[in-house]
Amino acid sequence: xxxxxxxxxxxxxxxxxxxxxxxxxxxxxxxxxxxxxxxxxxxxxxxxxxxxxxxxxxxxxxxxxxxxxxxxxxxxxxxxxxxxxxxxxxxxxxxxxxxxxxxxxxxxxxxxxxxxxxxxxxxxxxxxxxxxxxxxxxxxxxxxxxxxxxxxxxxxxxxxxxxxxxxxxxxxxxxxxxxxxxxxxxxxxxxxxxxxxxxxxxxxxxxxxxxxxxxxxxxxxxxxxxxxxxxxxxxxxxxxxxxxxxxxxxxxxxxxxxxxxxxxxxxxxxxxxxxxxxxxxxxxxxxxxxxxxxxxxxxxxxxxxxxxxxxxxxxxxxxxxxxxxxxxxxxxxxxxxxxxxxxxxxxxxxxxxxxxxxxxxxxxxxxxxxxxxxxxx
Amino acid sequence: xxxxxxxxxxxxxxxxxxxxxxxxxxxxxxxxxxxxxxxxxxxxxxxxxxxxxxxxxxxxxxxxxxxxxxxxxxxxxxxxxxxxxxxxxxxxxxxxxxxxxxxxxxxxxxxxxxxxxxxxxxxxxxxxxxxxxxxxxxxxxxxxxxxxxxxxxxxxxxxxxxxxxxxxxxxxxxxxxxxxxxxxxxxxxxxxxxxxxxxxxxxxxxxxxxxxxxxxxxxxxxxxxxxxxxxxxxxxxxxxxxxxxxxxxxxxxxxxxxxxxxxxxxxxxxxxxxxxxxxxxxxxxxxxxxxxxxxxxxxxxxxxxxxxxxxxxxxxxxxxxxxxxxxxxxxxxxxxxxxxxxxxxxxxxxxxxxxxxxxxxxxxx
Numbered sequence: 001x002x003x004x005x006x007x008x009x010x011x012x013x014x015x016x017x018x019x020x021x022x023x024x025x026x027x028x029x030x031x032x033x034x035x036x037x038x039x040x041x042x043x044x045x046x047x048x049x050x051x052x053x054x055x056x057x058x059x060x061x062x063x064x065x066x067x068x069x070x071x072x073x074x075x076x077x078x079x080x081x082x083x084x085x086x087x088x089x090x091x092x093x094x095x096x097x098x099x100x101x102x103x104x105x106x107x108x109x110x111x112x113x114x115x116x117x118x119x120x121x122x123x124x125x126x127x128x129x130x131x132x133x134x135x136x137x138x139x140x141x142x143x144x145x146x147x148x149x150x151x152x153x154x155x156x157x158x159x160x161x162x163x164x165x166x167x168x169x170x171x172x173x174x175x176x177x178x179x180x181x182x183x184x185x186x187x188x189x190x191x192x193x194x195x196x197x198x199x200x201x202x203x204x205x206x207x208x209x210x211x212x213x214x215x216x217x218x219x220x221x222x223x224x225x226x227x228x229x230x231x232x233x234x235x236x237x238x239x240x241x242x243x244x245x246x247x248x249x250x251x252x253x254x255x256x257x258x259x260x261x262x263x264x265x266x267x268x269x270x271x272x273x274x275x276x277x278x279x280x281x282x283x284x285x286x287x288x289x290x291x292x293x294x295x296x297x298x299x300x301x302x303x304x305x306x307x308x309x310x311x312x313x314x315x316x317x318x319x320x321x322x323x324x325x326x327x328x329x330x331x332x333x334x335x336x337x338x339x340x341x342x343x344x345x346x347x348x349x350x351x352x353x354x355x356x357x358x359x360x361x362x363x364x365x366x367x368x369x370x371x372x373x374x375x376x377x
Numbered sequence: 378x379x380x381x382x383x384x385x386x387x388x389x390x391x392x393x394x395x396x397x398x399x400x401x402x403x404x405x406x407x408x409x410x411x412x413x414x415x416x417x418x419x420x421x422x423x424x425x426x427x428x429x430x431x432x433x434x435x436x437x438x439x440x441x442x443x444x445x446x447x448x449x450x451x452x453x454x455x456x457x458x459x460x461x462x463x464x465x466x467x468x469x470x471x472x473x474x475x476x477x478x479x480x481x482x483x484x485x486x487x488x489x490x491x492x493x494x495x496x497x498x499x500x501x502x503x504x505x506x507x508x509x510x511x512x513x514x515x516x517x518x519x520x521x522x523x524x525x526x527x528x529x530x531x532x533x534x535x536x537x538x539x540x541x542x543x544x545x546x547x548x549x550x551x552x553x554x555x556x557x558x559x560x561x562x563x564x565x566x567x568x569x570x571x572x573x574x575x576x577x578x579x580x581x582x583x584x585x586x587x588x589x590x591x592x593x594x595x596x597x598x599x600x601x602x603x604x605x606x607x608x609x610x611x612x613x614x615x616x617x618x619x620x621x622x623x624x625x626x627x628x629x630x631x632x633x634x635x636x637x638x639x640x641x642x643x644x645x646x647x648x649x650x651x652x653x654x655x656x657x658x659x660x661x662x663x664x665x666x667x668x669x670x671x672x673x674x675x676x677x678x679x680x681x682x683x684x685x686x687x688x689x690x691x692x693x694x695x696x697x698x699x700x701x702x703x704x705x706x707x708x709x710x711x712x713x714x715x716x717x718x719x720x721x722x723x724x725x726x727x728x729x730x731x732x733x734x735x736x737x738x739x740x741x742x
Contacts, residue, residue, distance in 0.1 A: 010519040015488070020391050027397050037397045067397065068387045180515055190742050 001095055001227040002377070003213050004220040005033020006336045011177040011209035011324030018047075018054050018108040023066045025210035025329070026104055033214045034221050037067065040214070041098035043074040044091040046083035046105035047328040052120040053113040063104070073098075080124035081277060082232070082363030084211070085331030085370025089230045095217045105333075106210035107326035117206055121327075124364040126238040138203055138278065140239060140365045142195035145280035147245040149197065152295040156197055159279040160188045161301050163201040163321055166276065169308065170318025172349035177207045177324030202279045207324030211332035213339070219377065225339045228264065228356075228373040231257040237367035248366030251288035255360070258371045259290070266290040269373075270354035271341050272312060273334035275362045276319040285360050286314070289371075313351045316341060331361035331370055342376040379406040379442045388442060411436035411444070413456040467491050468629060471542035471567075473559060474549035475506035475532075478576055481604040482548060484513040487529040489633055494531045494538050503532045536566045544629060546598055548576040551701060556580065557588040564589035572622055574598040579649050579705050582615035582642045592617035596626050599646060600635075602694075610635050615642045644709040645702060652690075653703050653715070659687035660718045670738050688738035692731035700725045
């Protein structure tokens with residue numbers, strides 16, 4: 001199973017609407033692929049908040065409207081922030097019957113909406129048990145950060161480093177939400193509190209954007225990237241049902257399956273994209289994915305392992321923090337970055353000769369996780 | 378409006394640029410005549426369509442392109458509707474001054490597709506203005522889109538660059554003499570049909586108009602900071618401003634998706650005449666020790682439902698600007714309610730100017 005085309009839009013506060021963003025990413029993916037749009041047998045579309053924010057559901061038919069008279073099967077997948085890695089996973093399951101599939105993810109979060117984005121995003125949590133008590137999304141991650149910091153005796157400074165590194169990476173990515181923003185440690189430290197201990201620079205932004213990839217069951221060109229494995233796992237969503245508040249079971253289970261499938265171990269992975277919707281979640285990801293033991297992730301941040309020139313480069317595109325987090329497009333944007341790096345086409349942010357890359361994309365506070373392992377061909 | 382690929386014979390309802398089927402660029406298909414092929418009278422209200430009954434019509438043009446249009450007038454099936462669908466030729470805009478408002482205005486106009494000439498004083502300020510505008514736009518767009526939007530922008534240091542502009546908006550420092558000089562120069566270089574507008578927040582349009590050869594074409598267009606978020610524009614009518622100038626200005630503001638309000642020339646117009654006495658009174662309350670600045674801000678925010686309190690807003694505007702507008706109001710109306718408080722004067726002379734200087738009523742990093 002191969003990826004033969006990738007495309008995305010810039011992320012940020014954009015003027016284009018939901019269908020226009022989707023179309024731009026699809027056109028870019030088709031331009032990048034040797035295939036034509038008429039070769040595509042089915043489309044999986046990932047979108048989280050089209051209903052509550054943009055008043056648009058039945059989104060597969062909107063994709064069909066952008067592809068007049070193609071009339072192919074199109075399905076929308078929604079698993080909150082993990083929507084697009086899950087869409088990819090489901091598309092891979094369908095490749096047996098349909099040789100060429102496009103997966104496109106999109107989100108339009110800025111501008112006019114039907115309800116506030118904070119309320120809409122909270123729909124990814126347990127509405128009855130948690131949200132009605134005021135547990136908005138940043139607050140849930142704040143509780144996790146507090147547990148982590150007291151359990152391992154670390155200060156907020158490590159989280160500031162995570163934010164700083166991601167912003168620095170985004171300065172090399174012209175499509176990133178914060179490509180134009182110079183961020184200093186001072187700005188990060190002094191940013192306003194959102195939900196203690198997390199401040200503004202611990203949080204990923206509200207972004208608009210779309211990304212698309214095209215997969216096939218046969219190799220199309222030398223620029224193809226091989227999908228070694230994709231797994232998804234789920235977990236209870238409410239923090240009240242978790243034994244361990246500083247780890248996500250779904251990440252552990254899905255990544256174990258991927259490693260078991262392929263015989264690949266974390267030390268063989270050359271580059272990874274993790275789901276840093278909040279800075280704390282990057283630390284937890286590194287541990288759950290087996291790149292270090294629990295409590296050791298702060299060392300990987302401090303010793304420079306995660307830097308583009310380090311041992312385990314993480315989020316070279318700027319991550320959710322600084323590349324941006326247009327929710328339905330995020331998982332595919334991670335794939336876009338790994339494919340670009342494996343092809344050696346990442347320009348200024350190209351790392352040295354990567355062969356294997358991994359993406360981790362989570363939904364809610366770890367209620368869903370999609371892991372994808374990719375290899376250069 | 379439909380966007381069609383002539384090669385593939387496919388059409389989109391969105392302004393797509395490239396045909397995904399063949400990679401060729403897509404052209405907008407314009408029509409002026411539609412036939413009503415179906416109509417329904419709707420009796421159930423919905424959000425945005427509260428007034429019932431209304432008609433929802435399906436129309437078709439000569440090429441078979443269909444569209445949905447709401448109306449309150451009843452049509453019969455087969456009726457022909459002439460729609461003014463020719464792309465309106467957008468006016469050429471001139472902006473004078475590359476300060477905060479000037480560069481925001483230029484950036485806003487080019488994003489709305491208006492060819493815009495920005496006049497700055499020096500080459501250095503021209504370069505600075507360009508990078509500022511580039512940054513404002515690049516935040517929202519891809520590089521390709523940014524490039525195409527910047528095509529609408531010309532920056533010049535020479536007044537003659539404004540010769541072809543249809544509307545010139547002056548946005549330089551709030552000083553009557555400087556503005557009069559500019560208006561005088563404009564009446565020499567601009568074409569006779571050009572409208573000369575000022576973004577002044579309180580000065581007399583009539584006095585500015587008298588410096589020109591065309592007082593009937595002079596008007597105030599007072600935009601608010603930040604331009605891309607504030608929807609109000611005060612259209613200020615001088616003694617000699619003609620109705621044609623007034624309606625042209627209203628039309629352009631409406632086309633920019635902003636709300637024009639019409640105000641007779643009078644110091645401070647509406648917004649500043651209401652706002653500055655409130656800020657001044659808030660400072661008096663503070664001086665008299667009636668309440669803390671935080672509590673006064675809370676009073677206005679929570680008691681009057683304003684998004685910001687008077688001290689927060691004064692810091693945002695700049696205390697020097699607040700003082701200068703109050704002085705203008707006081708000089709013109711000569712009423713004690715406009716007299717700037719001692720505290721405000723002291724703060725400005727101690728260079729506590731608000732956000733821009735790092736400290737005003739509050740401290741900023």
